[in-house]
Structure formats: C-alpha cells, structure tokens
Amino acid sequence: MHKKTRDMLGRQGLTRVDEAWEVLLSHLRTATPPTETVPLASALDRITARPIMSPENLPAHARSTMDGYAVQAADTFGATESMPGYLRITGDVAMGEQPTFQIERGTCARIATGGLLPSGTDAVIMLEHTVPIDETMIEVVKAVGVGTNLIAPGEDIGKGSPALPAGHRLRPQDLGLLAGLGIDRVEVYHRLSVGILSTGDEIVPYTATPPPGKIRDINGITLSGLITRAGAKATLYGIVSDRKDRFFPAAEKAVLENDIVLFSGGSSVGMRDLGEQAISSLGKPGILVHGVALKPGKPIIIGLTGTTPIFGLPGHPVSAMVCFDFFVEPTIRHLSGLRVPETLPRPVITARLGRNINSAPGRRDLIRVQLSRAETGWVAEPVLGKSGAITTLSRAHGFFLIDEDSQGLTKDTEVKVTLYL
Amino acid sequence: MHKKTRDMLGRQGLTRVDEAWEVLLSHLRTATPPTETVPLASALDRITARPIMSPENLPAHARSTMDGYAVQAADTFGATESMPGYLRITGDVAMGEQPTFQIERGTCARIATGGLLPSGTDAVIMLEHTVPIDETMIEVVKAVGVGTNLIAPGEDIGKGSPALPAGHRLRPQDLGLLAGLGIDRVEVYHRLSVGILSTGDEIVPYTATPPPGKIRDINGITLSGLITRAGAKATLYGIVSDRKDRFFPAAEKAVLENDIVLFSGGSSVGMRDLGEQAISSLGKPGILVHGVALKPGKPIIIGLTGTTPIFGLPGHPVSAMVCFDFFVEPTIRHLSGLRVPETLPRPVITARLGRNINSAPGRRDLIRVQLSRAETGWVAEPVLGKSGAITTLSRAHGFFLIDEDSQGLTKDTEVKVTLYL
Numbered sequence: 001m002h003k004k005t006r007d008m009l010g011r012q013g014l015t016r017v018d019e020a021w022e023v024l025l026s027h028l029r030t031a032t033p034p035t036e037t038v039p040l041a042s043a044l045d046r047i048t049a050r051p052i053m054s055p056e057n058l059p060a061h062a063r064s065t066m067d068g069y070a071v072q073a074a075d076t077f078g079a080t081e082s083m084p085g086y087l088r089i090t091g092d093v094a095m096g097e098q099p100t101f102q103i104e105r106g107t108c109a110r111i112a113t114g115g116l117l118p119s120g121t122d123a124v125i126m127l128e129h130t131v132p133i134d135e136t137m138i139e140v141v142k143a144v145g146v147g148t149n150l151i152a153p154g155e156d157i158g159k160g161s162p163a164l165p166a167g168h169r170l171r172p173q174d175l176g177l178l179a180g181l182g183i184d185r186v187e188v189y190h191r192l193s194v195g196i197l198s199t200g201d202e203i204v205p206y207t208a209t210p211p212p213g214k215i216r217d218i219n220g221i222t223l224s225g226l227i228t229r230a231g232a233k234a235t236l237y238g239i240v241s242d243r244k245d246r247f248f249p250a251a252e253k254a255v256l257e258n259d260i261v262l263f264s265g266g267s268s269v270g271m272r273d274l275g276e277q278a279i280s281s282l283g284k285p286g287i288l289v290h291g292v293a294l295k296p297g298k299p300i301i302i303g304l305t306g307t308t309p310i311f312g313l314p315g316h317p318v319s320a321m322v323c324f325d326f327f328v329e330p331t332i333r334h335l336s337g338l339r340v341p342e343t344l345p346r347p348v349i350t351a352r353l354g355r356n357i358n359s360a361p362g363r364r365d366l367i368r369v370q371l372s373r374a375e376t377g378w379v380a381e382p383v384l385g386k387s388g389a390i391t392t393l394s395r396a397h398g399f400f401l402i403d404e405d406s407q408g409l410t411k412d413t414e415v416k417v418t419l420y421l
Numbered sequence: 422m423h424k425k426t427r428d429m430l431g432r433q434g435l436t437r438v439d440e441a442w443e444v445l446l447s448h449l450r451t452a453t454p455p456t457e458t459v460p461l462a463s464a465l466d467r468i469t470a471r472p473i474m475s476p477e478n479l480p481a482h483a484r485s486t487m488d489g490y491a492v493q494a495a496d497t498f499g500a501t502e503s504m505p506g507y508l509r510i511t512g513d514v515a516m517g518e519q520p521t522f523q524i525e526r527g528t529c530a531r532i533a534t535g536g537l538l539p540s541g542t543d544a545v546i547m548l549e550h551t552v553p554i555d556e557t558m559i560e561v562v563k564a565v566g567v568g569t570n571l572i573a574p575g576e577d578i579g580k581g582s583p584a585l586p587a588g589h590r591l592r593p594q595d596l597g598l599l600a601g602l603g604i605d606r607v608e609v610y611h612r613l614s615v616g617i618l619s620t621g622d623e624i625v626p627y628t629a630t631p632p633p634g635k636i637r638d639i640n641g642i643t644l645s646g647l648i649t650r651a652g653a654k655a656t657l658y659g660i661v662s663d664r665k666d667r668f669f670p671a672a673e674k675a676v677l678e679n680d681i682v683l684f685s686g687g688s689s690v691g692m693r694d695l696g697e698q699a700i701s702s703l704g705k706p707g708i709l710v711h712g713v714a715l716k717p718g719k720p721i722i723i724g725l726t727g728t729t730p731i732f733g734l735p736g737h738p739v740s741a742m743v744c745f746d747f748f749v750e751p752t753i754r755h756l757s758g759l760r761v762p763e764t765l766p767r768p769v770i771t772a773r774l775g776r777n778i779n780s781a782p783g784r785r786d787l788i789r790v791q792l793s794r795a796e797t798g799w800v801a802e803p804v805l806g807k808s809g810a811i812t813t814l815s816r817a818h819g820f821f822l823i824d825e826d827s828q829g830l831t832k833d834t835e836v837k838v839t840l841y842l
Binding site: 040041044058060061094095096097098114115116151155156157163164171172173174175176177179180181182184200201202206207208209211212213214215216217218219220221222223224225226228229315317321348349350385389390391393394396420421 | 461462465479481482515516517518519535536537572576577578584585592593594595596597598600601602603605621622623627628629630631632633634635636637638639640641642643644645646647649650736738742769770771806810811812814815817841842
C-alpha cells in the first residue's frame with residue numbers, strides 16, 4: 001500500500017504525486033523500446049538506441065588552425081622581434097588538396113586555416129608573427145613549439161572513441177557531428193504511438209454545433225498537440241460512447257494499436273467507473289493509481305495492461321493538460337528511450353508572486369501564471385478561472401508548484417516558473 | 422554609415438551585433454508574409470495571421486461549477502448549520518441534457534459539475550453544504566447569493582471577444598481553446614522556406630569518403646535541422662562548386678524558390694569574395710553587413726535581394742550555428758509573422774562561471790558551456806576547442822554572452838545561460 005492522503009473532506013485516499021509516478025515507473029523500468037535504423041537526414045529529434053563511436057580519426061591528417069606558414073618548429077627556435085629568423089617559402093598549400101611537396105630545414109609553405117600540413121612540417125606560425133621580406137622570404141618574429149596552431153590526426157576525435165551516448169535526442173548540432181564522421185544512418189528507438197479515446201455522451205466533435213447541454217471535444221486536439229510536441233505520434237479514436245458495449249471494444253483496439261492509451265473526458269463518477277472497469281478488464285496488472293493529491297488533476301486514473309500504460313484523464317481541459325505534463329509526458333519520455341542525465345536543468349524563470357495564494361497541506365498545487373515584467377524582475381500572476389472555463393486554458397505563460405508540505409505562499413515570494421513554450 | 426569597431430589587428434571595420442540586426446530589421450519591417458487557411462488539426466505551431474474572435478457566447482447556457490443542487494438563491498437566505506433551510510428535490514439534471522422542468526420556490530434539482538441550470542434557478546449550493554433528509558428533501562446549512570457556483574452565459578468568453586491575438590504561435594492549449602469555440606479552420610502565415618547552398622571545392626557530401634584535404638559537409642544537415650526547429654522548411658541545394666559559372670546560377674535559383682537563402686562554407690577569403698559578388702549581382706539593395714564584432718561568427722555577410730535575405734555563413738560549424746542563432750533564426754521568426762511580446766522571457770539558467778575568461782572589448786563573445794550541478798547551484802564550464810574541431814559542436818548544453826563593453830569575466834561570476842534544447 002502506498003502512503004495515502006485524504007482530500008479536503010477526508011472522503012477518499014489519494015496518492016502523492018511522487019509516489020504515483022514511482023509506482024508507474026516501477027512497472028516501466030524494464031521496458032526496452034524497439035529500434036529502427038533511419039537515414040541521418042530523417043533523424044532530427046530521434047533518440048539514439050546505442051552509443052555511437054567514431055569510425056575514424058578526425059582529422060585524418062594534421063590541419064592548420066590559423067592562416068600563416070607551415071614550418072619545422074625547430075627552425076623558429078629563439079626567434080624574436082629583435083632577433084628574427086628567416087625562412088624561404090618553397091610551397092603553397094592549396095585548400096582542399098593534399099600537398100605533394102616536402103618542406104626542408106630553413107624553408108616553409110604558405111597555409112590557410114584548414115589546410116593540410118605538408119610533409120616535413122610540425123607547426124604553423126601565424127601570419128601576424130611574420131614579416132614579408134619579398135615573394136620568397138619571410139622574417140619570423142616569434143618561436144613556435146611542435147604542434148602549435150595545428151590540430152593533430154585524431155585530436156578532435158579518435159577512431160573508436162564515443163561520439164554520442166545512447167538515449168540521446170539528436171539535435172541539429174548532433175546530426176552535424178555525425179555527418180562530419182561520415183555516419184549517414186543511425187539506429188534510433190521507434191517513435192511511440194499514443195491513442196486517444198474521447199469519451200462521454202455529452203461530448204460532440206469540435207466541428208459540430210453542440211445542442212444545449214453538450215460540449216465540444218477540446219481534449220482530443222489539445223492532447224494530440226501535446227503528444228506531437230513530446231515526440232510521439234497521436235492517433236485519435238474519435239468520440240466513443242460511454243456505453244460499455246461501445247467503449248470496451250474501442251479501448252481494446254486502442255491498446256492493441258498503441259504504446260500508450262489515453263481516455264479523456266471521464267470526469268463524472270459514471271465515466272470514472274467505466275474507465276476503471278475498462279482498465280481492469282483489459283488485463284493485468286490493471287489499475288495502479290486512482291486519484292492523486294494534485295490540484296488540478298486529482299481524478300486521474302493510472303493503469304497498465306501488459307506493458308501498455310493507460311491514463312484516465314479528467315475531462316476538464318486544464319486538469320487533463322496538467323495530468324499530461326505530470327504523468328503522460330514523463331511516460332512518453334521514459335518509453336521513448338531518452339536518458340536525460342538527472343543533472344540537466346529544465347528551463348525555468350524566477351518570478352515574484354503577484355498575490356497571496358492558499359494551498360491545502362498534503363496536496364501538490366500547480367499554479368498557472370501569466371508573467372509580466374516589473375522593474376525588479378518578473379511578476380507571476382496566477383491565472384484563475386471557474387471550473388469549466390476554457391479561455392484560461394491558453395492564457396498561462398507557465399506554472400509553478402506548491403508542494404505538499406506548504407499551506408500556501410505570500411505575495412512577493414520567489415517562485416520558479418516552468419514556461420509553456 | 423554604422424558605427425564600426427576594429428578587430429584585434431585593426432585591419433577591418435566590423436559592425437556591432439545589435440546594429441547589424443537593426444540594419445537588417447529596418448529592411449524587413451514592412452514585410453507582410455502571405456497567409457493560408459488550414460484545418461485546426463494541422464495548425465499546431467503555425468502563426469495566426471489575424472486576431473481570432475469568439476463566434477459565440479461560452480458557455481451558451483449557465484452551467485454548474487460544483488456537484489450539488491440548483492436552487493433559487495433567495496430560498497437559502499439566512500440558512501446556517503443551526504438554522505437550516507429545507508428544500509424539496511423535484512428534479513435531476515442529466516449530464517449533457519437540457520433540463521425541461523421548472524424549479525419553483527422551495528424546491529431544487531440535483532446537479533453535477535457541468536450540468537445546465539434548470540429554468541427558475543440562479544445559484545448552486547454545494548453538496549457539502551446540504552444534509553439529506555430523505556430521497557426528496559434536503560437541509561441547506563449555508564446561504565448562497567445569486568450566481569454562486571455557476572458560470573453564466575458568455576462569462577468564459579463573450580461573442581465577438583478576442584480569443585487569440587494575431588502573430589501568435591498555436592500551442593496545443595490554443596488549439597483546444599479554438600476547438601471549444603467551434604473554430605475548425607484558421608488563417609495562418611505561410612510556412613517559410615529556406616534554401617541552403619553548401620559551397621567550397623573542399624566540401625564533399627557527408628555520405629562520401631573525403632580524399633585527403635577534403636572535408637564532409639557538416640553545415641548542410643545542421644542548418645537544415647535548425648531551420649526545421651525554427652518552424653520553416655529547409656531545402657538543400659547540395660554542394661555547389663565555387664566556380665562563378667556554377668555558383669551564380671544556383672544562387673539565383675535558390676533566391677527565386679525561397680524566402681531566405683543561406684550560403685554555407687565560404688569562410689576562406691576567396692569564398693567570401695564569391696558570396697559577396699553573388700549577393701551584389703543578384704539585385705538591390707545587396708550587401709548590408711560585412712563582418713560583425715562577434716566571436717565566433719565574425720565573418721558573416723548579410724545581404725538582401727529584393728525582399729529575400731541572404732546570409733553568407735562562416736564555414737566553421739560552430740560559427741555557422743552561432744550566426745544562425747543570432748541572425749537567421751530571428752529573421753525566420755520575424756518573417757514568419759510571429760509577434761512575441763518583448764515582455765516574454767527566454768528560458769535561461771543562472772550559473773557560476775567555472776574559470777576566468779577573457780574577451781576583447783568592442784566584440785560580443787558567445788561562450789558555449791557545459792553545465793554541471795554543484796552544491797551551490799549550476800556551474801558553467803566553457804567548451805573550448807581548436808578551430809575546425811567538430812566534436813565541440815555537440816558538446817555544449819547552452820551559451821552565455823560577454824558584451825562589447827566587457828574585457829572578460831572572472832571565475833564564479835554569475836552568468837545567464839541560454840539552453841540548447
């Protein structure tokens with residue numbers, strides 16, 4: 001049994017947010033997502049399935065990192081402004097070509113940044129540290145050591161050295177790195193698919209004009225967008241009647257066809273019961289969590305059928321979105337194979353609270369805020385709205401949390417706001 | 422003439438970053454991107470072309486925001502725990518149905534959250550503030566005023582009121598709001614297309630094995646990914662020879678077919694000249710900025726042909742990426758029609774610098790860093806790498822800036838790190 005808290009009226013045990021996530025995670029920990037190999041050009045934002053090692057030394061040959069002259073370092077020994085050395089120019093390194101000539105003692109070759117060092121040279125002297133005498137001779141006014149102003153073979157990355165870890169989301173710059181190493185196909189985890197069943201006989205498609213008492217389906221398209229942004233594929237199963245003989249087969253089909261399934265719209269007691277029954281009937285282990293100490297988002301049901309997580313999300317759009325951020329998005333992230341080091345920061349803004357705000361102890365509150373700029377920094381003004389109001393859905397710039405052990409925060413308290421981007 | 426700064430050797434005038442951007446922006450300010458109308462289901466992350474007004478009152482009818490009883494507020498006047506009022510239950514509001522009955526004085530109807538108020542009622546009393554006597558009678562232990570626990574018609578949003586502004590990127594929650602209002606098509610700005618010409622005879626496709634002296638094209642795929650993430654379409658024109666008779670026609674084709682064109686790979690003096698000549702020959706106004714006081718990123722060329730911005734980006738991948746972040750991404754954002762209020766924050770992390778770092782006055786330095794967690798907070802360790810090293814490309818977690826008036830920062834200075842996500 002997990003530690004339970006009671007709601008305001010003490011009517012029901014609720015699971016704490018962290019524990020609810022731990023319970024779910026304990027069932028997902030061993031999941032190993034399938035992999036596929038894709039061309040590099042299609043790999044943006046995909047997750048690497050294995051560590052990627054460099055197949056070669058980079059650079060393959062020593063290259064100059066400056067515009068100047070390729071030299072034998074020993075020839076510059078002791079050179080200063082007052083006691084310059086002299087070198088004869090016997091070659092020009094053409095960009096993109098391997099020099100075919102040899103540099104002997106007392107001679108040098110013109111070289112640009114990126115040029116390959118000719119044989120016989122072991123350093124580059126910067127243009128700025130030379131004085132031209134004529135077309136074939138320079139004064140060297142500074143000594144350079146072996147290896148100066150060049151990048152040695154394998155110095156950037158050695159053959160067999162790790163280029164990228166497994167479980168890493170491929171950003172544009174990572175694709176660039178792999179292209180530089182000549183890796184044109186990459187093994188990635190498959191893209192998760194998430195099925196959405198909007199339920200409830202009071203819900204009509206948003207393309208319809210709802211008769212009195214009915215409302216348009218808001219959660220289908222909102223969840224679909226959140227899923228897309230989380231890097232998964234959303235499949236909408238439309239609005240399914242809350243009659244058992246319609247709902248159960250649709251839920252079963254969605255479980256067969258997806259990695260994760262969301263039921264949306266079941267906030268009424270009858271709908272909650274139906275969602276619970278469906279999760280239980282679909283297979284073991286069934287319901288894992290039934291209500292969390294989170295506001296908004298309390299009525300969430302979390303279940304598992306085989307290895308497929310099923311979430312019964314509250315019907316209220318703001319609550320559904322909060323439950324998505326707290327439970328569904330981390331589940332997608334976990335099952336996607338992404339392994340973000342715990343040490344990486346999330347983008348947050350520090351702001352001062354614009355008013356006092358209360359919170360019930362034992363419950364985690366998510367406070368959605370609008371941000372504005374004051375002289376002293378950001379001010380976070382809570383976005384309040386009556387239950388069922390939908391305009392508040394899109395009005396917030398981000399949110400902050402009030403933890404279970406707090407009874408609220410006073411105006412001007414510093415809060416960490418996570419931004420909705 | 423813009424204020425110019427000199428580089429370390431005083432050889433060349435460089436434009437300050439802010440001024441370079443202002444010069445470009447002054448030419449883009451009047452640009453009005455074309456629009457198109459798309460179904461809501463395809464509108465995620467698109468930019469609204471006009472303010473969107475609500476076509477109806479929401480809710481259309483008064484709804485309960487609590488589970489309880491719909492009442493006439495006057496019937497609860499003076500009710501307390503010690504002096505309860507009594508009401509007879511004469512109806513049940515079915516979810517999703519318009520109640521057809523009338524509530525008279527002294528009676529009430531059961532109602533759930535979201536239920537429509539029956540005619541004759543003007544408030545809802547919460548279940549918790551009632552005590553059941555029997556199946557047909559309740560005690561009311563608290564008075565409610567008119568309008569309590571309900572959302573009035575048009576209270577969420579009134580017909581004709583603004584729902585979303587123009588120039589707004591449609592997030593999942595915005596699609597939800599529009600769905601709730603029954604708006605199933607939306608006018609958005611067209612998606613920008615950006616053409617990329619990789620140039621330079623030392624560049625080979627990343628799928629090829631480069632002969633000695635040649636290097637693989639890294640910038641094509643990196644820029645392509647950055648463009649995709651910025652919400653535009655990338656079109657790769659492949660690697661174009663730096664011979665004038667090849668390069669000029671290819672550049673002209675790219676300008677005709679795209680909203681923005683990037684030349685990548687021209688960091689050598691010869692390539693810079695070619696890029697400049699191409700920009701000048703393509704049409705007025707031609708070259709706007711030629712080198713900025715930014716490190717890395719100094720050799721960027723910014724031009725304009727008619728209304729099409731052209732960027733000559735440095736060949737070095739890190740420099741190309743920095744120039745993208747500083748100039749190309751803001752240009753995409755501007756031409757996309759996005760109008761983000763200046764008052765909105767960017768996601769940054771405060772960290773302490775892990776070592777001293779020097780900077781030349783008059784130049785803006787972008788310092789790429791790796792972040793690690795210390796007891797006192799985040800530590801930002803500069804990612805250093807020789808010119809031409811490509812592994813540093815993907816090693817940074819983010820960057821911070823050292824402004825033109827600074828000569829450097831000492832260890833432990835607080836810096837604001839913008840994250841690479």
